Amino acid sequence: MSGTRAPAAGLREGLWRAVLDGNEYDAVGSVRAGLAGGWDEEGLLLDVVAAVQERIGVEWAADRITVAQEHAATAINERVITALVHRPAVGGPVPVHRGRVTVTCVDGEWHAFPARLVAEVLRLRGWRVDYLGAQTPTPRLVAHQHRTNSDAVLLSGSIPTQLPAAHTAITACQAVGVPVLAGGMAFGEDGRFARALGADAWAADARGAAAVLEKGLPRPTAIGQAVDGLPHLVDQEYTMVAQSRGRLVRQTLAELEKRLPAVRGYSEAQRERTAEDLGHIVDFLVTALYVDDAEVFTGFLGWTAGVLSARGVPVHPLVAGLDILAGQLRDFPRGLRLVHRGAALLGGRPAPVTLPEGVAGR
Incomplete structure (x- = not known):
């Protein structure tokens, strides 16, 4: 990270004001100013856009913004991501060479923003990513693995009430020989629920997920019963x-x-x-x-x-x-x-x- 790039605090504040005002053009302009100020796409996604998205949730919980403002701000942040990553790359597109992965949300999980960030960071790092979005039914996820034979499934969950469904998805993917990397607030700050449910790995954020994939995840060979590790x-x-x-x-x-x-x-x-x-x-x-x-x-x-x-x-x-x-x-x-x-x-x-x-x- 260059010491000459524009300060993160100023970029975050500019993006925050734009999304709060419902001004998509200023929001996109703020991250483009970041690119001009020495930032790369990954840094803007994770250190600016993600930080503003977290603030949106905090401000709603504190009753300082309305539900409508929260929805509008999130929708604008989604379009900011698109503007960042769907643009001509200097020197041509990033070559796909690392492998192919599936990024998806647990069935019943509507909060797709964290999964979208992970998907875009992995694309920037050269992975071919099948991004399935929110609440993917487990049978559809498994069918996709039969067609693509992904190197891994990255399973995102924000709401703990979807953990039983996550357990089903983890077991089903492993049963067809695909390892599962879990992430998101639902799995606990330390990933303890990912471990309890038998996920092959856990990552706290997009950079952590990329690091796990770069080390490699072995294919599952033996699948336990669904209650293994949950004797209660x-x-x-x-x-x-x-x-x-x-x-x-x-x-x-x-x-x-x-x-x-x-x-x-x-x-x-x-x-x-x-x-x-x-x-x-x-x-x-x-x-x-x-x-x-x-x-x-x-x-x-x-x-x-x-x-x-x-x-x-x-x-x-x-x-x-x-x-x-x-x-x-x-x-x-x-x-x-x-x-x-x-x-x-x-x-x-x-x-x-x-x-x-x-x-x-x-």
Whole structure:
């Protein structure tokens, strides 16, 4: 990296102002100014565009920008990427010589921006990349491997609730002899869920993914059972709670309406939104049961409480919902322990010490 190139902070601020104003032309102009100021495409993608995209999420969570602004800013950043990488290269195109890889999102994962960044960085480094985008169904991903015989599948996930689907994709790709490199926030900051689900490798970011591929990933030769490394699944709590999702949401909402007068007065739209929020809580609980890690659940609750606080919404209905949910999980010790930990985090009832520890989450 050259010491004479334009400062990153100024480029980020220029791009931020442009995307916040909805000005696509100024946004593209800011990164082109970076190219003129000594930056290369990869540096702009990862140190400027990605940083601004992260700020978009932070600002939305803090209620400093609207959902519409968040969507518009993300769409402009997508077009900024295109403007950066789809332009004549000095001295001709980068030769394809390293190999062929598939970059895709887990089935059900809509957040494709991180995967797009990885795909473009690998193309810049000479890989032939099949970028499949958001929420690729696992059967379609496997069918693509039969046609292309990729050197690796790079599987991206941002939302932890898609980890069971990620496990399915990892196992299916390995079964046809293709190694899987996992990445994204869903797999944990240290990649522990990638390891737990049997991925061949994990990378924290696009540069890390490129480094792993350059070292080479061996083809899988022996595929274990889907529950290898997840022995806690034999208690079937994950399966039974997952199958009860709809009932849990309905009963919790009905009891909330009995306990809290404000909830009884909700409009139909507010009621639907509350049911949606309860569904997210159950989804994260189910995922925590799958990977046997309490932080999946408590981390989501902490994030949710922060979002509510930023919008001036009290957290006590959330605590009440957890208390009601706990009453429905009396026969599920791991699930009950997770709900009590979540309530304790939010300042509700402390987790009881009489529950058996077993193999429950960390």
